[in-house]
Structures are given as C-alpha cells and as structure tokens.
Amino acid sequence: MNLRLDFGVVLERWPLFLDGAWMTLQLAVLATLFGFALGALCAVGRRSGPPWLAKLCGGYVEAIRNTPLLVQIFLVYFGLASLGFSLSAFTVAALALTINVGAYTTEIMRAGFDSIPRGQLEAGECLGLSQRQVYWHVLLLPAMERVYPALTSQFVLLMLASSVTSQISAEELTAVANYIQSDTYRAFESYITVALFYLALSFVMRLGFWGLGLVLFPRRRRLGTPL
Structure with missing residues (x-):
C-alpha cells in the first residue's frame, strides 16, 4: 500500500475552512444562548408550572430526545417550507439546533433545580425576596452552578453535532x-484538516465556558472548585 498525503492542495483553500469555522461557531453560540433560555423555561415549567404546561414540556423533551437530530432538521426545513416560510439554511439550522439542545438543557437544569433544598427557597421567601428574585438568586444561579460542567459538555457536543446541518x-x-474533497479528490486530507478545526473550536468553546464560569460563580473561583 502506497499512501501519499498532499495537504498543500487542501490548505490552499484555507479561507473556505475559516468561513466554515465561523459559521459553525455562529450556529453553536446562537443555539447555546437560545437553547439555554428555552431549556431553563421548560425546566421551570416541568417543575413548577400547571399540569398542562408540565405535560407539554415533558412531551417536547421526550419527542426531541428520542428522535435523531437529522430528522428534526429535515422536519424544520421542509415543514417551514411547506407552510410558506422561506428561510435561509443558516436560520433553519440555528432553529433546529436550538430546539434540539433545549430539550437536553431542560433535563440538565431540572436536575439542578431538584438539587436545591426546599428550605432554601423558603428561606429566600422569608427574607422578603420577590418570586423573581427567589428564582434568580436562590434557584436558577445555584442550580446552574451545580450542573455547569454538564451544560458546557452538552453545548460543545451541540457544536460538533452542527456538522449534520450540511x-x-x-x-x-x-x-x-x-x-473541498470533491474538488481536490483529497478526501483524507480534507477531513483530517476539518477534524483539526473541530478540535480547535472545542478548545475555544471550553476555554470560553471556563472564563464565563469564573464570572458567574465567584464562590467557585474563591474555593478553587473546578468548573
């Protein structure tokens, strides 16, 4: 077997890789932000909402977690088109990824909410905090702190899963x-290069989440607890 690698012809197209990496990062950031908001709201709905809302959020979580991401992307893509909505591939991809990661975030945040003792919430109410303040300072932030490693891992996996939006x-x-591989006939070199880009993006995202954790959770920073 004579394997001859030629990365030169692939790396000549480095601007295309940079454009692709930028779009991947944009998809990951948008889906992370909106997916976290959706997941946190659904977790609150499942935990504290009326029965109909809890069942609705539960149905959403089960439907998303038990179907492939690719099928969900196709449903959003062709479903919106059949309803007359003409959206760009980027918009559809961001929407589908948000819906997907929102379901997983719901379960992660629900586990975080369940880890907060009931007495802690009652103590916040006794101190005269409003319901919004109790949810933010006593429930949401402490719960997020406890499940932050799981959340960051899920969001990095989301970035990697964005590959199916191709x-x-x-x-x-x-x-x-x-x-590039269809243009250069250098499939192995093309996918080795793109794998290195994914590794770099994963490192950048984990570094960003680490820095964000230091800002959001100063107690962990003081105690030296890993984020």
Whole structure:
C-alpha cells in the first residue's frame, strides 16, 4: 500500500475552512444562548408550572430526545417550507439546533433545580425576596452552578453535532470539507484538516465556558472548585 498525503492542495483553500469555522461557531453560540433560555423555561415549567404546561414540556423533551437530530432538521426545513416560510439554511439550522439542545438543557437544569433544598427557597421567601428574585438568586444561579460542567459538555457536543446541518446546505465546516474533497479528490486530507478545526473550536468553546464560569460563580473561583 502506497499512501501519499498532499495537504498543500487542501490548505490552499484555507479561507473556505475559516468561513466554515465561523459559521459553525455562529450556529453553536446562537443555539447555546437560545437553547439555554428555552431549556431553563421548560425546566421551570416541568417543575413548577400547571399540569398542562408540565405535560407539554415533558412531551417536547421526550419527542426531541428520542428522535435523531437529522430528522428534526429535515422536519424544520421542509415543514417551514411547506407552510410558506422561506428561510435561509443558516436560520433553519440555528432553529433546529436550538430546539434540539433545549430539550437536553431542560433535563440538565431540572436536575439542578431538584438539587436545591426546599428550605432554601423558603428561606429566600422569608427574607422578603420577590418570586423573581427567589428564582434568580436562590434557584436558577445555584442550580446552574451545580450542573455547569454538564451544560458546557452538552453545548460543545451541540457544536460538533452542527456538522449534520450540511445536509440542508448550511455552509459550515463539514459542508466545506465535502466541497473541498470533491474538488481536490483529497478526501483524507480534507477531513483530517476539518477534524483539526473541530478540535480547535472545542478548545475555544471550553476555554470560553471556563472564563464565563469564573464570572458567574465567584464562590467557585474563591474555593478553587473546578468548573
């Protein structure tokens, strides 16, 4: 077997890889922000909402967690098109990823909420805090602190899972690699290069979450607890 690698012809197209990496990072950031908001709201709905809302949030979580992400992307892509909504592949990809990660965030945040003792909430009420203040200072932030490592891992996995959005022509990293390998006939080199880009993006996201954790949770910073 004679394997001859030639990365030169692939690396000549480095601007395409940078564009793909930028789109991948944009998708990850948008889905992380909106997915966390959706997941936190659904977790509150499942835990403290009326029965109909708890069942609705529970149905959403089970439906998303028990179907493939690719199928969900196709449902959003073709479903919106059949309803007459003409959206870009980027918008559809961000929406589908948000819906997907929101379900997983719901369960992670619900576990965090369940770890907060009931007496802690009652103490906040006794101190005269409003319901909004109790939810923010006594429930949400402490719960998020406890499940922060799980959340960050889920969001990094989301970034990696964004590769399947290439199936609807979203021009992220995997789509760029597909195009370059078909143009250069250097499949192995193309996918090795794109794998290195994914490794770099994972490192950047984990570093960003580490820095964010230091800002959000000063108690952990003082105690030296890993984030």
